[in-house]
Structures are given as C-alpha cells and as structure tokens.
Amino acid sequence: MPHEPSGRLPQPAVGRLSLYFRELHRLNDGGTSHTSSRELGQLVDVSPAVVRRDLSAMGTIGRRGVGYEVVKLIDAIGQLLGSGVQWRVVLVGVGSLGDALLRYRGFERLGFRLTDAFDSDPAKWGRQVGGVLVSDASVMAGRLMETRPELAILAVPADQAPQVAAVLVGAGVSGILNFAPTMLKLPGTTAVVNVDLASELQRLAFSVQNSAR
Template sequence: MPSEPDHETTSDPNSGVNKLPRPAVGRLSLYFRELHRLADQGETHLNSKQLGALVDVSPAVVRRDLSSLGTIGRRGVGYPIDKLTEQIGAVLGSGLQWQVILVGVGSLGDALLRYRGFERLGFRLVAAFDLAPGKIGKQIGGVSIWNAATMTGKLAELSPDLAILAVPVDQAAVVAADLVAAGISGILNFAPTTLRLPGSTAVVNVDLASELQRLAFSVQNR
C-alpha cells in the first residue's frame, strides 16, 4: 500500500468538487466530524491511516478523497487538522450559515430538535412545524413549534434554506411540494418513501429501516 507523500499541497477546494461521487461526499462528512472531535482533544495532525481507521475506510481511499480537494499529506507529519477541517468545511458548505426548518415533531423530530451538533456545523434550526395542538406554541431545544397549517406564511417570513422532513409517509409528498413551492433549496427526508423533486431542489432520502436492513445484511455476511 502506498505511503504518505512527502509533501503537502493545497489548491482550490472546489476544483474537482462537482465531480465528486455521492459516496465520497458522504465520507468527507465523516472525516469532517472526526476532525472536529480530534481538534477538541487538542490533536494537530493525523495521517491517512489514522483517519481511515476512524471511519472504517482504507488509507488509499482517504488519500484519493483528499487529493480530489487538492490536498496531499506530508510524509511523517500527515495532514494539519485545522487546515483540513477548513478545506472540507468549505467544500461541504459548512463555512456558510444555513437556516433550517423541521416539519414533523414526532419522536424523531423531537430528538432532532434536541440534538446539539447541528449548530457547530453551520446548520441553525429556526422553526419547527406540526399539527398536534399539544405541541404548537411550545419550544424544544430552544426551537419554537408552529402550526403546520400556517407554514407557508411563516416560511415567507423566515426564508429558510433547508428543511428536515419527519412526517408520516402519506403526508411526505404533499408537504415536500409545499416546501418546494416556498423556495426551499434542499430537503432531508426521513419519511420512508423516495421523494423525487424538481431539479432546483436537492433531496436526500434517509430510510432508517432500510439502513437497519443493510446492517443486518452486513452482520450476516461477515
């Protein structure tokens, strides 16, 4: 397996970004998380073997992902954590401040509102929406819950960039259409259905049951 190159170079972090496949983007997000954790622990450098071990990928894959951003590690030193975090953050858009709303404050939505990890990555939850009378007007994790029936007007006021969708499957398509009409740029969909939206709106579909199936398959075929 190749060793770390003996130099470090950086170039425009956006030079090859548009060509990155989705799995590589997913790995960059994992690298970003681990780099933040290491920085909090006072670490300053790491190499591709160490980073790969943290996210369960090979050093060669790490080097390929990072070289696509114009970054090459330095022999005997590896990658400076602060610079690498900054560069990956720029690629992922975490250097920006994204305004995010949540639709659906059930068990999953409640947990997402209480999660403290969004803010440090540049995602600010500005409002949540639900139809349950017992939830409307309350706050969870400092985020106010509004009546979903008034969502269109509130979105015009807030002008959020992204939305998290945590509604029942039979409501997902209708709510997503309302979000698209309101100008939402991207939707993270937790409803167990695959949303297909106009090209102007990005969507990531996350089916937790399917992920468990993938895990079970991996366990059975170890």
C-alpha cells in the same frame, strides 16, 4: 453560497468527507494538531489510500512524515461542504424522531441552524424543543416565505410527505432531508436525500447475518 462539490467529487466521496470532518473536529477537541491518512481511515473505516485520494481530489496533500494539519483540513473540508455558511433549516414533524433531532447539538457546529419547527398536533404548538419554537403546520407556508430557509428536515408520515414537500418546494427550500418512509421525487431545482431508517436497519441485519456465516 458554499462551493459545489458534486462537479468535482463523486457523491460517495462527499459522504466520506463529511465523516472526516466530524472526526477531525473530535481530534481537534482532543488537542491533536496533525493526523495521517491511516489514522483518519481507521476512524471512518476506509483504507488510507481512499483517504489520500479523497483529500488530494480537493487539492489537499499531506506532508510525508508529518501528515495533515487538523485545523487546516477542517477549514478546507468545511469550505467545500458549505459549513462556513450558516444554513437555515426548518423541521416538519415533531414526533419522537423530530423531537430528538431538535435536541441534537451537533447541527450548529457544522453550520446548520434550526430556525423553526412545525407540526399538525395542537398539543405541540407553542412548545420550545431544543430552543426551537413549534408552530402550527397550517401557518408554515407563510412563515417560510418570511424566513426563507435553504433546507428542511421532513419527519412526517409517508402519506403526508408529498404534500408537505410540495409546500416546502413552493416556499423556495433548496434541499430536503426526508425521513418519511417514502421516496420523494422533487423538481430538479430541489435536492432531496431520502433516509429510510427501517431499510437501513434491514441492511445492517443483512450484513450481520452474512458476516456470521
């Protein structure tokens, strides 16, 4: 299992590390061997001081005049965030959002392998979306007991989310990324991240409105 960051770093720092990790991969793909706290900060819109604090908290110190070695930084952050582990992930709900998530190619690189997808619509059963087979949601519990995924993505209507989450928890899923427009409250042994896209859009609109004043 990956290192547990929460005891060492506050949650906002963990979120920023994920953004650094993404941008470092892009720098590496472009042939950049070293980067600075200033460059990395500009890429994720935080100050160089915040970057240095985040990286020093995980034991990584840049060299004056040289900066940070991109490959080593990718490895260090990857180990902390668990990207060195192949996380098995299932998706429940293959509507427009679920379909798009299955087709997204960025998960594999970060250590997340989508193994199964489930939906209650018979028209979707047996389809391959992004290389993942969509199965009948009624067989989900049995299938999960066989494959033992660690994580799940929930993209179902709000009224279905608690029931589906209960099945996932019962099957031993350790964490759920919830896109249903409802707050899930799960047992303490199961981590949950609730993502309400409409609320995030409201926050964006508020920021735009206030920045224009």
